[in-house]
Amino acid sequence: MTLRLTNTLTRAKADFVPLHEGMVSIYCCGVTVYDLCHLGHARSYIVWDVLRRYLIWLGYQVTFVQNYTDIDDKILARAAAEGSSMEAVSERNIEAFVTDMTALNILPADRMPRATRSLDAIRTLISDLEARGAAYSVDGDVYFAVLKHRGYGKLSGRDLAEQQDNASGRVASAEEGRKHHPFDFALWKGAKAGEPSFPSPWGPGRPGWHIECSAMVREVLGDTIDIHLGGADLIFPHHENEIAQSEAATGKELARWWLHNGMVNVGGEKMSKSLGNFTTIRALLELGVSPMTLRLFVLQAHYRKPLDFTAAALEAAATGWKGLNAALGVGRTYAHLLPWSESTAGDLAALPDDLAASKGRFIAAMDDDLNTAAAMGELFELARPLRALANRLQRRDIPGAADLAQGGRWRLLIELAGVLGLEPEQPRLPSLQGFRGDQATSGEPPTKAKPAASLVRNPTDVQSTTPVGFTLEGSPGEDIRALIERRKAAKAVRDFATADRIRDELRSQGIELIDRPGGSTEWLRR
RNA sequence: GGCGGCAUGGCCAAGUGGUAAGGCAGAGGAUUGCAAAUCCUUUACCCCCAGUUCGAAUCUGGGUGCCGCCUCCA
Structure with missing residues (x-):
C-alpha cells in the first residue's frame, strides 16, 4: 500500500515518494495575523x-x-484603526492563533x-533575482518580471499570452504604470510616509506578500521541499508567484507536491473575511461546540471538496461525535468492569482478522488521497460493538468473556482516531453534572466516572453555568437535588402525576432527568 | 472571457467499470410507570439525454444547474 496524493501541479493522483527516504519536508502557508481565525482556517489546518x-x-x-x-x-x-502598532496587532493575533490551534488539537x-x-533571507532572495535579471526596481519598489520566467502559470494553468489583461477590471491603476506586465508583482514595496519600514538596498520598505514564503522555505528547508500546502484560493496568484520566485532564483523545483484544500462555504458561498460571512473558531468554541466536533x-468531507457550513451539519457532527466519544471512552468509563490496559504497545502487531481488516480499510482510505470520510466510516464501524457493550454495562450487565476480549478493538479505535487527531473528550463540565440518588444500592462507579455525554443539540442553545435555584409549587429556591428527592418519593407511592410535573418543570428550566435502572436518577443541564 | 471543480436517499457525505460506506434525521424494537438517554433493526438504482461495454453512479459526447480562482483571502 502506498499513499497517493493529488498534486495540483499535475492535477493527478500519484504515489507519494519523498525526496529522501523516510523523511518528509512540508511547508504550509500560514495566516496573515490581522484578525482572528475563522472556520475556513480551521478546516485547512485540521486537514493538514x-x-x-x-x-x-x-x-x-x-x-x-x-x-x-x-x-x-x-x-x-x-x-x-485602533491606534496601535503593527507589532501589537500581530502579537495579539499570533497568540490567538496559538490558542485556537491548540484547542483544535x-x-x-x-x-x-x-x-x-x-528579512535577511528575503533581501538575499530579491538580490539573487535581480542578479539573474528576473526582477527590476522602480523608484524603491522591486517587481518580479513574469515574462522573464519560463513556466509562469504552470500551477494554476494560466497562459500569459491568453490571459485577458485586467480581466477582473479591478487591478490597481497606480501600480500599473510602473509594472512591465500586469502580472508582475511586488517583491519589495518602498515605504510610504508614516509606514513602518525596513532598510534594503532599494531603500526603506517592506517585502511583498509572496516573497516571504519563498525566502522562508529556502532558509529553513532548502531549495526543494516535498510538499507545499495551502488553501485552494492561494493557487493563484500566491503559489504561482512563489514558484516563479523560487525557481527563478535557485533554478530548482520549489516543491514536488502541491496540495490544496477546498473552501468552507456558507449558503453556497465561500466563507471569507471580505464577504463578512465568517464564523471565528473562537465564537464556535464559546458557543459550546467541542473542538472534536469541529474536527x-x-x-467527514474530502479535503479537496467545498464544505458547506450549516447549523444542521454542525449539529449532526456534534451528535456523531458524542457516539464516537462514548466508544472511545468505554475503557475508562467502565474501568471497574473492564480491566483493559490503555497501552497499545505490542497490541497492534497481532490483530485478530476482523480488526486487521478494519485497520487495513482505514489505511486504504487514508492512502487514497486522505479519504478521511471513508476512514471515519471505519471508525464508526469499529465503535459500534463498543457502544453496544457500553449499553449493556450501563444496564448493569456483567461483562462476559467476549466482552472482555474487546479490549483490542478499543485500543485500535483509539489508535486510529488518534491518527485523525480525535481524542476522547471529557464532557464539558458546565453542561453536564449529575449525582446518584442511591449511592448505597450497589458498587457502582463514583460520580465522576459517569458515561460521557453532552447534550449539545443546537450550539446556540447551549447554556453556560448558572446557579441552580429553581422554584416549584411554592417552594422557593429548592434545588435540583431536593426536587429529585421529592420526585422519587412521589414515584414510590405511584404518584406519577406529581413525578412527571417535577420532571417537566425541570425540563423547562433546561434540566433533563434520567432515571436509571435501580431507582437512581441523574440529571443533565443542556 | 480564461482556468479549475462539483452534481449520490429528508440532510451531510464516501464510492471512479461488477451491482450503492458512514454520520444525522425518520420509523420499528429493547429498556422505562410514562419519558429521556443508550443500544438493536431499518429506508437510495446515483441531475438530464445519447453513446461505449456482457455489465456504468463510476468511461465518452452533449445539455442543465451550482461553486472556486483570475483582487486580499485557508
Whole structure:
C-alpha cells in the first residue's frame, strides 16, 4: 500500500515518494495575523494536521514549517484603526492563533518563521533575482518580471499570452504604470510616509506578500521541499508567484507536491473575511461546540471538496461525535468492569482478522488521497460493538468473556482516531453534572466516572453555568437535588402525576432527568 | 472571457467499470410507570439525454444547474 496524493501541479493522483527516504519536508502557508481565525482556517489546518499525523504514523520523519505573515497592508490598516502598532496587532493575533490551534488539537509546527524575522533571507532572495535579471526596481519598489520566467502559470494553468489583461477590471491603476506586465508583482514595496519600514538596498520598505514564503522555505528547508500546502484560493496568484520566485532564483523545483484544500462555504458561498460571512473558531468554541466536533465536521468531507457550513451539519457532527466519544471512552468509563490496559504497545502487531481488516480499510482510505470520510466510516464501524457493550454495562450487565476480549478493538479505535487527531473528550463540565440518588444500592462507579455525554443539540442553545435555584409549587429556591428527592418519593407511592410535573418543570428550566435502572436518577443541564 | 471543480436517499457525505460506506434525521424494537438517554433493526438504482461495454453512479459526447480562482483571502 502506498499513499497517493493529488498534486495540483499535475492535477493527478500519484504515489507519494519523498525526496529522501523516510523523511518528509512540508511547508504550509500560514495566516496573515490581522484578525482572528475563522472556520475556513480551521478546516485547512485540521486537514493538514491530519496529513502530518498520518505521515508520522506511517513512520516518516516529518519536518513541518508554517509561517506567520506579520507584515501586511491589513495589519497596518488595523493598527491605524485602533491606534496601535503593527507589532501589537500581530502579537495579539499570533497568540490567538496559538490558542485556537491548540484547542483544535492541531500539532504545533516544528518551525514557525515570521516575515519580520526573515528579512535577511528575503533581501538575499530579491538580490539573487535581480542578479539573474528576473526582477527590476522602480523608484524603491522591486517587481518580479513574469515574462522573464519560463513556466509562469504552470500551477494554476494560466497562459500569459491568453490571459485577458485586467480581466477582473479591478487591478490597481497606480501600480500599473510602473509594472512591465500586469502580472508582475511586488517583491519589495518602498515605504510610504508614516509606514513602518525596513532598510534594503532599494531603500526603506517592506517585502511583498509572496516573497516571504519563498525566502522562508529556502532558509529553513532548502531549495526543494516535498510538499507545499495551502488553501485552494492561494493557487493563484500566491503559489504561482512563489514558484516563479523560487525557481527563478535557485533554478530548482520549489516543491514536488502541491496540495490544496477546498473552501468552507456558507449558503453556497465561500466563507471569507471580505464577504463578512465568517464564523471565528473562537465564537464556535464559546458557543459550546467541542473542538472534536469541529474536527469531525471537517474530516467527514474530502479535503479537496467545498464544505458547506450549516447549523444542521454542525449539529449532526456534534451528535456523531458524542457516539464516537462514548466508544472511545468505554475503557475508562467502565474501568471497574473492564480491566483493559490503555497501552497499545505490542497490541497492534497481532490483530485478530476482523480488526486487521478494519485497520487495513482505514489505511486504504487514508492512502487514497486522505479519504478521511471513508476512514471515519471505519471508525464508526469499529465503535459500534463498543457502544453496544457500553449499553449493556450501563444496564448493569456483567461483562462476559467476549466482552472482555474487546479490549483490542478499543485500543485500535483509539489508535486510529488518534491518527485523525480525535481524542476522547471529557464532557464539558458546565453542561453536564449529575449525582446518584442511591449511592448505597450497589458498587457502582463514583460520580465522576459517569458515561460521557453532552447534550449539545443546537450550539446556540447551549447554556453556560448558572446557579441552580429553581422554584416549584411554592417552594422557593429548592434545588435540583431536593426536587429529585421529592420526585422519587412521589414515584414510590405511584404518584406519577406529581413525578412527571417535577420532571417537566425541570425540563423547562433546561434540566433533563434520567432515571436509571435501580431507582437512581441523574440529571443533565443542556 | 480564461482556468479549475462539483452534481449520490429528508440532510451531510464516501464510492471512479461488477451491482450503492458512514454520520444525522425518520420509523420499528429493547429498556422505562410514562419519558429521556443508550443500544438493536431499518429506508437510495446515483441531475438530464445519447453513446461505449456482457455489465456504468463510476468511461465518452452533449445539455442543465451550482461553486472556486483570475483582487486580499485557508
